[in-house]
Amino acid sequence: MEAVFAVPCSSTSRSRSSTPRKHCHCSQCRKHTGTHWSGINVRRSALHVRSAESVRWYQSSAVVQRGFCSTCGSTVFWNSTIERT
Template sequence: MKSGSCMCGAISFRVSCDLRQPDACHCLQCRKFSGHYFVSTDVPRSALQIHGAEHITWFQSSERVRRGFCSICGCSMFFDPPAKDWIGIAMGAIDGASGTSTELHVFVVEKGDYYGITDGLPQYDRLPLPPTMPAPAPA
């Protein structure tokens, strides 16, 4: 089981499944949301338990997606497409070692000009992932 929190601790969470390999999104919205590019892992909603949810401020960033951040310390924490059965969790909010490594980069055509992507991982102009996520193995 993995756990995490925002910087001030008002929001904490537990994930009751193995974490999927995260992706790094370089789209303009993710860059503005995180201050750089956004690295997150997707977990089934049923595997995520959030404490302090009253401190999450949700911003509807597009017709299909909202983003959650702490209303107290401002930490970027969640990428939430409500119509899907999963939610994205910011890797930086996870406490301790995640046991994962970044798998790929998406929306690289929108990346900032101030950095390069030099890690040799696959790079995509869009999302190459299927519309629904397979159920991860229990932790």
């Protein structure tokens, strides 16, 4: 099943497969979104991003990067910088 995600300016992320939704209520996520954060976990190998050049990243903490659309500012990605073993 392909999940499709779009931001208001029409830059679109697609995934061929996804896992159940994840939620976070930490202070970082609440500051970033204005409420709790909700998303899905997608392996990079399963992710296709249309207009990938529009995605910008910033380091929001020592262990997290956040991706956003440089055109409209919408939150697009959350990425842990911790290597998993």
